[in-house]
Amino acid sequence: DTAVSQTPKYLVTQMGNDKSIKCEQNLGHDTMYWYKQDSKKFLKIMFSYNNKELIINETVPNRFSPKSPDKAHLNLHINSLELGDSAVYFCASSQGAGDEKLFFGSGTQLSVL
Amino acid sequence: QQRVKQSPQSLIVQKGGISIINCAYENTAFDYFPWYQQFPGKGPALLIAIRPDVSEKKEGRFTISFNKSAKQFSLHIMDSQPGDSATYFCAANGGYSGGGADGLTFGKGTHLIIQP
Numbered sequence: 001d002t003a004v005s006q007t008p009k010y011l012v013t014q015m016g017n018d019k020s021i022k023c024e025q026n027l028g029h030d031t032m033y034w035y036k037q038d039s040k041k042f043l044k045i046m047f048s049y050n051n052k053e054l055i056i057n058e059t060v061p062n063r064f065s066p067k068s069p070d071k072a073h074l075n076l077h078i079n080s081l082e083l084g085d086s087a088v089y090f091c092a093s094s095q096g097a098g099d100e101k102l103f104f105g106s107g108t109q110l111s112v113l
Numbered sequence: 114q115q116r117v118k119q120s121p122q123s124l125i126v127q128k129g130g131i132s133i134i135n136c137a138y139e140n141t142a143f144d145y146f147p148w149y150q151q152f153p154g155k156g157p158a159l160l161i162a163i164r165p166d167v168s169e170k171k172e173g174r175f176t177i178s179f180n181k182s183a184k185q186f187s188l189h190i191m192d193s194q195p196g197d198s199a200t201y202f203c204a205a206n207g208g209y210s211g212g213g214a215d216g217l218t219f220g221k222g223t224h225l226i227i228q229p
Contacts, residue, residue, distance in 0.1 A: 004156070033216055041200055041224075043157070045216040056216055090156050100145045100206040102217060104156030 003027050004105040006091050012111045013081055021076045021108045023091030029103070030096050031055070032074035034066060037088040037107070049074050050097045078110075086112045116140055117205050119220025127228050132190040134223045136203035139184065143205035147217070148177065148188045151200045160201070161188070193227045200224050 004025045013019055025032065033056075034046040048056035052068040063079045074091060091105040118137045126132045136146075147162035163170045163177040163186065170177045176189040190197055204217040 041151075041222040043202060043219040043222075045218075048216050092156070100147065100217065101159055101162075102157075104158065106154065106156050 002105075004091055004093055004103050006089075006105040006108050008108060009106070010109050010111075012113065014113055015081055015083060017081050018077070018079045019081060019110070020078070021089055021091075021110075023074050023076070023105060025072055025091075025093040025103070027093055027095075027103060029093040030071055031094045032068065032071070033092040033094075033102065034074065034076050035090040035092060035104075037090060039087070043090070047074075047076075055097065081110075081112045083112050086110055116218045117203060117220045119203050119223060121223060122221070123224040123226070125226045125228060126190075126193045128193065128195060130193050130227075132188075132193045132197065132225055132227070134188045134201055134203070134225070135185065136187065136220050137183075137185045138205050140205070141184070143218075145206040146177070146179065146186050147204050147206075148175075149202040149204060149219075151202065151222075157202055190225075193225075195227045195229050198225060198227045 006023050031050045033048045035043050036046055037043050046060050047066045049068045051071050065077045067075045088107045088109050090107045092102040094102050120135050148160045149157035150160045151157040161172050161175045163179050165181050168179050174191045179186045200222045202222050203220040206217050
C-alpha cells in the first residue's frame with residue numbers, strides 16, 4: 001500500500017486552465033504539506049495543514065488553493081495556470097505538527113503549455 | 114534568501130569511495146537537520162537526521178557530522194555504491210515562531226553519481 005499517493009502522476013495542460021491535484025495518505029498522520037520542486041530540483045514548501053486547518057501559507061499566488069476535506073486528504077487546486085507553474089508538486093505528511101519526519105508522495109509533474 | 118546552503122551541486126565518486134556533501138545554515142533556531150535521498154521519478158525519502166546536541170550520527174554507511182559553532186553539517190557516504198546514485202538534499206526544521214507544522218527548509222540538492 002502506498003503511504004502517500006498523488007494523482008495524477010503527469011498533468012499537461014494549456015495556459016489559463018484550472019486543474020487539481022489530489023493527495024491521500026493512509027498513515028494516520030495529522031499534518032499534510034504541499035511542496036513545489038522546480039526545474040533545478042529546488043524544493044520549497046507551499047502549504048501545511050494540521051487536522052484540516054491551514055498552518056503555513058508561504059508566499060504563493062492566490063491562484064493556488066489547498067483544500068483539506070479530512071485529515072487524510074489535501075488537494076491542490078490551481079486556477080488560471082501560467083507557464084511558470086510548470087514544476088513537480090509533492091504532497092507530504094507527518095505524524096503531527098511537531099513531527100519533522102516527512103513522508104513524500106511520488107510527485108505530480110505539471111507541464112503548462 | 115537561501116536559509117540552507119548546500120554544496121557541491123553535483124558530485125562524481127568512484128565505487129567504493131567516500132561521498133561528502135556539505136551544508137551550512139544561518140538560522141540558529143533550526144534544531145533538526147535531516148538528509149533526504151531522491152531517486153528519479155520518486156519523492157524524497159528520509160535517509161538520516163541529527164539534532165544539534167550531538168556532533169555525529171552514523172547509520173550503516175551513512176554518517177552525519179555536525180558542527181554547531183560553524184553552523185555546518187555534512188553527509189558522508191562510505192563505500193559508495195552505484196545504487197547510491199541519487200539527488201541528496203539537506204534540510205533544517207524550525208525557524209517559524211509559534212510552533213506548529215513548520216515544514217522543512219531544503220538545500221538546493223546534490224546530484225551524486227557513483228561510477229562502477
